[in-house]
Amino acid sequence: MDSLLEQMPKMLTGKELEEAMLSLPPYDPGIRQAGAGTRLAALNDITEIYVPSQMSHEIYSKIYLAMLHSLKKKQTAGAVRQGNQNHRRIQGLAYNSVLGGADSFSVTGPSGIGKSTALAKAAFLSGGGEIIVTDNPHARIIPCINVQCPHDCSVKGLLLAILSQVDMAIGTDYRQSAAKYRASTDTTIGMVSQVSLNNILLIIIDECQNICRNRNGINLAASMTQLINSSGVSICMVGLPETELFFRQEMQLARRSVGLSYSALPYDGYFIRFCEILFTYQYVVNGSVLTPDLMELLYECTGGIIAVLVSLIMEAQQIAVITGREELSRETILMAYRERHKNVQDFVHVNGRKRSQTSKTAAGRTPDAAEGRLPAETDEVSISGLTGLMSDRNADAAGLLAQNGILVEEVAV
Numbered sequence: 386m387d388s389l390l391e392q393m394p395k396m397l398t399g400k401e402l403e404e405a406m407l408s409l410p411p412y413d414p415g416i417r418q419a420g421a422g423t424r425l426a427a428l429n430d431i432t433e434i435y436v437p438s439q440m441s442h443e444i445y446s447k448i449y450l451a452m453l454h455s456l457k458k459k460q461t462a463g464a465v466r467q468g469n470q471n472h473r474r475i476q477g478l479a480y481n482s483v484l485g486g487a488d489s490f491s492v493t494g495p496s497g498i499g500k501s502t503a504l505a506k507a508a509f510l511s512g513g514g515e516i517i518v519t520d521n522p523h524a525r526i527i528p529c530i531n532v533q534c535p536h537d538c539s540v541k542g543l544l545l546a547i548l549s550q551v552d553m554a555i556g557t558d559y560r561q562s563a564a565k566y567r568a569s570t571d572t573t574i575g576m577v578s579q580v581s582l583n584n585i586l587l588i589i590i591d592e593c594q595n596i597c598r599n600r601n602g603i604n605l606a607a608s609m610t611q612l613i614n615s616s617g618v619s620i621c622m623v624g625l626p627e628t629e630l631f632f633r634q635e636m637q638l639a640r641r642s643v644g645l646s647y648s649a650l651p652y653d654g655y656f657i658r659f660c661e662i663l664f665t666y667q668y669v670v671n672g673s674v675l676t677p678d679l680m681e682l683l684y685e686c687t688g689g690i691i692a693v694l695v696s697l698i699m700e701a702q703q704i705a706v707i708t709g710r711e712e713l714s715r716e717t718i719l720m721a722y723r724e725r726h727k728n729v730q731d732f733v734h735v736n737g738r739k740r741s742q743t744s745k746t747a748a749g750r751t752p753d754a755a756e757g758r759l760p761a762e763t764d765e766v767s768i769s770g771l772t773g774l775m776s777d778r779n780a781d782a783a784g785l786l787a788q789n790g791i792l793v794e795e796v797a798v
Contacts, residue, residue, distance in 0.1 A: 389456060394513040396449050402442060406506050408435035412666050421706050424668040428706075431666050431699050435502060436659050440647050444492060444500075445507035447645060451488035451619035452511050452528060452586040458484065458617035459583075460522065468582055471615060474575035482614035484582075489613050489620040491593070493629040494647035495732075497692030500623060504589055505531075512586065516555060525555045529587040534624075536592075538601035540608045544573045547588060551580055574611055581616035593624030597631045606631075650689035652681075659691065663698050670711035682715060686722045688733035693726070700725045 397405055410433040416424060458464055467484035474480040494500050512528020519526070530550040535542040548560040559580055563573055581588065590609070596602035613620055622628070629646055650656045660683055664675040687693040700721035702713055710717055722730075 389459060389517070389519060390453075392517045393453060393456060394510065397445070397510060402445060402510075403437055405510055406435065406437035406441055406445070408433060409662070410434065410666075414667075414672075416668060417670055417672065425703060425706055428668045428699055428702055431663065431695055434662060434666070434695070435499075435506070436655075436662060437503075437506075438499070438650075438655050440494075440499065440645075441503045441506070443645060444503045445510060447488070447490055447492075448504070448507040448529075448587065448621070449511040451490065451621065454488045455586040455617060455619045456517075456526070459526065460519070460524070464582060464617060467615060467617065468579060471575050471579040471582065474615075475572055475579070477572070480575070480615075482611070484615065484617045489622075491622040491624070491628065491632055491644045492647075493624055493626055493644065495626060495649060495690065497690040498647055498649055499691050500647065501591065504621070504623065508587065508589065517586075524583060526583075527551065527554045527585050529589060530554065530585060531589040531591065534590055534592045534595045534605070536595055536599075538595055538599040538605045540601075540605050541570050541573055543590070543605065544570075544577045544608075547577050548580065551584055555584065570608075574608060575615075578612055578615040581612065581618040585616075585618050587619045587621060589621045589623060591623045593622045593628045596624075597627050602631070650691065652684050652689065656680075656684065656689060659694070663695065664713070666698075667713055668702050669705045669713055673713045679715060679718070682718060686718065686726070686733070690733060693729055693733060697721055697726060 410430040412430070416427055419427075463484050467482070470480045470483060492500055492504065508529040508531070515528075517526040517528065518524070530547065532543065532546040532550060535546075545560055545563060548563060552558060552560055559576065563576055568576065596605055609620065609622070612618070622632070626646070626648075629644055632644065650659075657680060660680050661675055664673075667673070683694060683697065686697055697718065698713070701717040704720050704724075705711055705713060705717040708717075
């Protein structure tokens with residue numbers, strides 16, 4: 386067992402972990418003098434930027450410890466007993482789960498906050514990206530495999546996906562065997578339990594919100610519980626916030642899945658640092674400085690969702706290059722927000738933002754509203770919204786209504 390544990394990379398903490406997770410692609414300021422086509426092509430490098438957050442550190446710790454716990458159960462007397470029970474299940478005989486699950490947990494949060502990237506980096510650093518090989522007994526152990534919860538919540542579909550990932554990693558043909566003999570769902574659970582027992586430390590199941598959206602979700606959740614109990618493998622279930630509520634309601638899963646729950650970034654030091662790093666990657670001819678006003682505008686437009694922030698900076702620079710404005714400015718950022726981010730505007734919410742005293746943007750309002758008008762996409766004019774603008778800008782009521790297309794006729798009383 387000691388020789389098996391020695392093949393795990395050491396656990397990283399603090400600055401060492403920060404440096405290992407940080408990803409900053411190469412950047413040459415001279416690119417700003419290159420042709421437009423060259424700069425537009427290089428602009429995609431921005432998507433490779435990754436700055437670890439508190440969420441990144443927490444996920445890494447959970448991933449590493451889950452793998453370690455699972456590894457400690459490999460090649461033990463309990464694992465041998467469980468293997469015998471799994472073989473009985475495959476043969477259609479009575480069986481028991483005698484090993485119990487390892488550290489299983491859930492990671493939930495809105496789309497775009499970096500869950501999947503943090504999980505991928507954490508899994509790679511925890512497992513070292515290498516297959517663990519033992520000689521006595523001979524075994525090849527995969528640190529982590531990643532599968533998606535089927536859209537239709539097919540139990541067999543998920544199980545076969547796990548077998549496919551194992552086959553690709555170590556060159557086996559488990560999936561083909563399961564398909565060839567037309568194994569039942571119960572038999573396939575036994576097969577996957579045995580393969581997981583021998584060959585897997587951690588299974589990450591993404592898109593788990595599908596469980597909540599399909600009537601087959603309860604069956605899939607029950608099968609995941611069986612897999613946890615009969616394999617000794619750790620399972621990480623990843624999904625949108627609605628997944629957390631489902632896990633709480635399902636006691637069998639709730640007691641096996643400690644939850645890590647996240648939301649969009651607040652307007653804090655990490656958000657500011659991320660914006661500062663993004664602004665060092667400029668591909669426009671005229672460089673610009675990130676001011677407090679621009680940082681607040683970026684938060685207004687993105688609600689602290691990292692994927693939306695990166696996309697907005699990319700789109701703003703694309704517009705700047707294509708239109709000849711050649712500057713990452715308030716104007717190009719607003720153009721990108723209005724013209725290319727229409728589909729995400731309804732999903733961006735500004736909560737708990739700490740405002741700078743230099744800010745001229747009202748908290749919780751769109752950038753359009755900060756300039757004294759309703760958003761261009763709004764079909765209806767909100768009187769309450771205009772009232773807020775009047776108090777914020779000390780504006781004339783009739784003038785502000787007229788600016789938003791409402792004619793006002795003054796009458797004597």
